[in-house]
Amino acid sequence: MELALRRGFIWPAFEIYGGAGGFYDYGPMGTALKNRIIEKWRRLYVLGEGFLEVDSPTITPEEVLKASGHVENFVDVMVECKKCGTAFKAVDLVKETASKDIEGLSKEEMNKFMREQLIKCAECGGELGEVFDFNAMFKTTIGPGSKRVGYLRPETAQGIFINFKRLQRLARGKLPFGVVQIGKGYRNEISPRQGMVRLREFTMAEAEVFLDPENPKHPNFERMAGENLRLWLARDQEKGVEKLTEVTAGEAVKQGLTRNELIAYYLALTNVFLQGLGIPPEAIRFREQTKGQRAHYSHETWDAEIFTKRFGWIEVTGIAYRTDYDLSRHIQHSKEDLTVFVDGRKIVCHVVEPSYGIDRPFYCMLEHSYTSDGKRKYLKLRKDLAPVQAGVFPLMSKDGLPEKAGEVQETLKSCGFAVEYDAAGSIGRRYTRADEIGTPYCVTIDHRTLQDGTVTMRDRDTTAQVRVPIQNLPVFLLSLLCDEISFESAGEPVKA
């Protein structure tokens, strides 16, 4: 985190005004990295899987969220200290002070548990009141007066459901069809204390797959059938067993571990996505939510979790079987006909929803890529995701080297590479800086460059160097970033 702060990845928002819990700023490196995660996701779902992408407002009139059940159900159970008045999310307080998970318990059960375990205020040790519901949506009013209540959306999904008719027409009636939305979501957390893991404002990438419940199949399931999944089944959790079931997506369907093929497909696709961010397979698992843990709209939910040193396993993606809950509720509340005809049957589509947080995987990537080998600290980010793809350094600030380096920088920029020119400090310090932001390749312009038109290129992970002709740089860099050639084959090796 020190490095993330210092190098401009991320920092607490509103610092000069004392900060505000649950809000972070992405600095220049963080914004670039986050944008690359989003682009990778978009390529996977929109270009690759052919999903339609929409972009709807974050402010949402109350009617929509009454229909979706969020006004009633999107609540956190909170408890206040009778003495100092500090508010806590009951689940968090118990987890912090007694290391117990009371998620999914009823309010009565929570009160009983907290009384029996003598849970006290974490701030002052005072006695706690009874637990009560707090709606976790940010509330506002639309227009002058307080005529129309609105909320900041708790998920992007509703912006898709309420446009079902238009979208289904654009998808030309075929089922299943998928729609995505990437954007901000909000949750007015009671007292967020867990850094980037518990945010009040976050970026989500959600996909809604509309399907015929009588035919919950993926037309290209075989593409994912062989993908290995590590599943933590609800039945094992309920027995208190932390045992993972390792199966392929195809086997998961055969054994009935997932309700249908579509769910297994998106578990597998999520696996592909998270590994594509550079998360190792052994740090990814899929936890099936128990009945008490599921959201009000879900009949089956899997949480993709990533292991982190700092927070343990954290949820980064939820794959929920939302059934016809949302569309049926909107039919009922809006009086619009959102049914479709399939093979002569009039149906309300069911929905499988893979919903991705972007901020948590971002954090996980930083943690997993951080490498310290005693001598060096560097971010071993996947090369295609690094915020800066190449550093360009003049060896010295004289003899025309800065000018030549400037030319190299311009050439690479004009080819679309994210390049950083750096002439400050010793070459060693510049390598250190590049390593710490995960720049995979550094190009140094020296006196030999002026004679024979070659430069040195350095590999972040091995610190090996090769000598490359300037005119080959763009093609080599592109091939290296896509893992199409090995670094050693890119040029004449340089002895350290």
Next chain:
Amino acid sequence: MELALRRGFIWPAFEIYGGAGGFYDYGPMGTALKNRIIEKWRRLYVLGEGFLEVDSPTITPEEVLKASGHVENFVDVMVECKKCGTAFKAVDLVKETASKDIEGLSKEEMNKFMREQLIKCAECGGELGEVFDFNAMFKTTIGPGSKRVGYLRPETAQGIFINFKRLQRLARGKLPFGVVQIGKGYRNEISPRQGMVRLREFTMAEAEVFLDPENPKHPNFERMAGENLRLWLARDQEKGVEKLTEVTAGEAVKQGLTRNELIAYYLALTNVFLQGLGIPPEAIRFREQTKGQRAHYSHETWDAEIFTKRFGWIEVTGIAYRTDYDLSRHIQHSKEDLTVFVDGRKIVCHVVEPSYGIDRPFYCMLEHSYTSDGKRKYLKLRKDLAPVQAGVFPLMSKDGLPEKAGEVQETLKSCGFAVEYDAAGSIGRRYTRADEIGTPYCVTIDHRTLQDGTVTMRDRDTTAQVRVPIQNLPVFLLSLLCDEISFESAGEPVKA
């Protein structure tokens, strides 16, 4: 607009619940187009100009917006009907009912004007009350209770100013340096009635250029010095003269039409950007705001305006000289030292801010690209910005043509092109669909394809067709999209 709705560019949000003024959904085509506008802007400012990009929260604690002056000054002057209670923005009501512009008048002057001109309620003809201020920020509370007031940000800029210290360090102290932010902004309009031109939630791309007021120069001004600008000077507006002054950016500086070189540089860069969206030069002008029109923080502001058939000239970009207003206010309110040392002087940086709306240029692009030549309707979008870059059509749904077309689609997709496969209806109808979403090229797979491996490629603007070998498709398509080759040179011409 009919086409924009039908083809999935844009539609009013929350339609099935009766809609909500000032909110729009971007459909699949609209989202793709909007994303391309954002990418183009990002390439220009971040890759091209080397600005740092940050991403800060949309919810902003009140302290920040008190310091920035928005709690006090971000107000719309409104007026209510005494009879039916309908609320209006005074300026809009007078513009609509009396075709007069009262922007910039004091509240007393507005009251006087409305009394004298006998302005009545536009809904019921009833008598109006006195005008009064309405703060146009969406208000909410952070955390449980109403302890901490927050607002949805009215601009992204404050998220940059309050991080000045960190950003200046990351820019390593050089001046001028620039920071951008792309994201949502909000304005709780009183009664928005002008479609996409008056939104309550919008996407902005803002750049803040921090400079030494004693040296307001751009190190590469010569790059933009020759750019032609069409200026509508404040002095001419004050005289009631609608005369444009046409000068180069260099001349504008020499003649003192802009306060300094940096402002002229960003006027020119804005010109480049807007023309790069396909807006013709004669539909772009820069209007200098008169004193009464300027925001509370600005000493000089230019609005880039685009001419539209539907709304006349509309503002799409503001280039404001914010002086040291924001940093000084944050120094005062946060007690943080946001000064820097330059040549032994301790200064508070001044700021030039080019602030771009994204939604309005989007609308302007649709309007300007809409072409109807009697026989055909098509969107003449710039080829590099079209949502879909190539349509792929099997001529018939048999003889293996769909399979072959599927292969072509996969090849193009894997090269990163946005491709749409379409097998529905006659080939003529498919061309029509492609034309209406602005797809520049369509590739048709026919029986000859199976024999000699060639396909036809059709040009959106001319409907000319050439025959191209499949293996050359990716390179030809790329070269065509970048305007590197002419369509005719891409293959053997096909007689219509």
